[in-house]
Amino acid sequence: MSQNSIDSLLTETRRFAPDPGFADARVAGPELYERAAADRLGYWAERARELHWHKPFETVLDWSEPPFAKWFADGQLNVAYNCLDRHVLAGNGDRVAIHWEGEPGDSRSITYAELTADVKRAANAFAALGVGEGDRVAIYMPVIPEAVVAMLAVARLGAIHSVVFGGFSADSLRARIEDAEAKLVVTADGGYRKGKVFPLKATVDTALEGETSVEHVVVVKRGGNEVAWTAGRDLWWDEAMADADLDHEAKGFDAENPLFILYTSGTTGKPKGILHTSGGYLTQCAATHHDVFDLHPESDVFWCTADIGWVTGHSYVVYGPLANGATQLMYEGTPDTPHPGRWWELIEKYKVTILYTAPTAIRSFMKLGRQIPQKFDLSSLRLLGSVGEPINPEAWVWYRDVIGGGDTPVVDTWWQTETGAIMVSALPGVTTLKPGSAQVPVPGVKIDILLDDGTRVDPPNGGLLTVREPWPSMLRGVWGDPERFVETYWEKFRDHGWRYFAGDGAHVDEDGDIWLLGRIDDVMNVSGHRLSTTEIESALVGNPMVAEAAVVGASDDTTGQAVVAFVIIKESHRAAHDDEEFVQLLRAHVAQAIGAIARPRDIYLVTELPKTRSGKIMRRLLRDVAEGRAIGDTTTLADTSVMQIISDKLRAGA
Ligand code: 6R9
Helix, strand or coil: CCHHHHHHHHCCCCCCCCCCCHHHCCCCCCCCHHHHHCCCHHHHHHHHHCCCCCCCCCCEEEEEECCCCEECCCCECCHHHHHHHHHHHHHHHHEEEEEEEEECCEEEEEEHHHHHHHHHEEEEEEEECCCCCCCCEEEECCCHHHHHHHHHHHHCCEEEEEEECCCCHHHHHHHHHHHHHEEEEECCCCCCCEEEECCCCHHHHHHHCCCCCCCCEEEECCCCCCCCCCCCCEHHHHHHHHCCCCCCCCCEEECCCEEEEEEEEECCCCEEEEEEHHHHHHHHHHHHHHHHHHCCCCCCCEEEEECCCCCHHHHHHHHHHCCCEEEEEECCCCCCCCCHHHHHHHHHHHHCCCCCCCEHHHHHHHHHHHHHHHCCCCCCCCEEEEEECCCCHHHHHHHHHHCCCCCCEEECCCCCCCCCCCCCCCCCCCCCCCCCCCCCCCCCCCCCEECCCCECCCCCEEEEECCCCHHHHHCCEECCHHHHHHHEEEEEEEEHHCCCCEEEEEECCCCCEEEEEEECEEEEEECCCEEHHHHHHHHHHHCCCCCEEEEEEEECCEEEEEEEEEEEHHHHHHCCHHHHHHHHHHHHHHHHHHHHHHHHEEEEECCCCCECCCCCCHHHHHHHHCCCCCCCCCEECCCCCHHHHHHHHHHHCC
């Protein structure tokens, strides 16, 4: 986040008191904070008991070997049973679980009874392919109901899913499959995006070339595009399901049985496989989904716009809403296809009551103007949520006014892939809202803003966001790399009582409300997606034309941050292309290596990079250039003229 937006955040004084009408009917009140403060572990135990346990737990938290926590460890449950069978047995089988709308306009509404039947069948089909407890299954799919069915079928078997976002390249997919040693891949022929079919199966084929741990690939027919076929390895989803038994009894698994791995960017080039387990994860997903979104499962229609390839899709499309028996909308495509009002049309059509989306989407709608949403009836909306990056107060107020009709609370929810579920958020109908602030820890979670030396900041002041006590949905590790887990998240404050270090800067105001200020490390946040500067730099230097590369996240009106790269072309290649061609080739190269979301917005060809005497690239200075600011202190540079040369060159090109 740039200095400008931090300043505007901290001078924001608008306040929105809870609407009495909302407060009268809310599902969670201030007493939750009191309950949790009086007995934190007892509070989480109560929330966990809202789930169905095959074997009830006795112990709540085992923190005898920090930072490796165990929650509800002597209990057993089945995550899929909690999301499905339980609701059918309670008489809610006819309630719609998912209203799904495809990008081309096809749609399906699936009840809890139907979804349960589909998952049972899929569990049998996967078991027949050899998937059992602890096995890894990679899921590389569009946002279609089969993706949810596949995730829940894996969970039902006590196996572990690793969902890979459908926009990732074959190389990224291969790295994730290899790291987890997946046995099965579930994919589709293709999916719809911006009015066209994009291939998925073909990317899986490329990712699996050569040696692989993968024994089978199950393919859903969605795009209707042609696919190559490897006999003996590949199976059509429909055929596998047709052959599978209908009945499947959900077995209880230990609460600490792994549920999924989800890869996320860190400060080094290699993505980390964040590991989540079952009982604690489901407890906090369900509790926060219920409280933060004021869920009335019998009447609400919830819509979280995230792709299932991100953690928000895991916790607030799949596990939270389904554990709570909610009715939700799932949409396959992009917001502007076939017209820029598509989201608002969907809200009108399905009478969506709760919308959960990202600031980058809100800002792009703001740019298009209020006339577009105003053409639709959005009066069903009664609550709005935001996630993924800091929301600037202007976007927050626009969201409330234009989308929410001026009287709809907005909850800004801070959390991470690693935290598994919401950690900081207002409670609607309880908290007086401040646009731009994520506000307070949810009941049962303890957050401290610390200085580098581990002391607490004196409000109003800024520091590093940390979590003081273990929480149920916390990550349990980095797949295959316990040292990286300790080093990345715990080492920094291990002498201050094992506090979890989130990597975010935050300010705390006089009232104790938290204002997130963005990442403090080399992780960028582009449209709410985490990208590592190092990962993109290594993709760039992986191109034979490139000698050196430096990548920074520059602030961007729409996407929050944008990828900006500074590249030195090898002397031997300079004559091969003109500048424009180099830029196009390298942008395409990054998209190919990582995925289209990582494609740099700008690439500047330079002949030097600013480095300290110890050889560290000074990204701070490059960010100044990329954001068009005066260049900061250059005195620690080995060669102080470098920045002048770079900025002269950029100005000449502009
Ligand atoms: C859920 C999710 C996590 C990073 C996190 C922070 C940023 C997320 C935010 C927010 C300010 C919010 N972030 N929500 N920053 N306000 N409400 O996004 O997970 O993809 O792992 O990203 O996103 O920087 O550290 P993930």
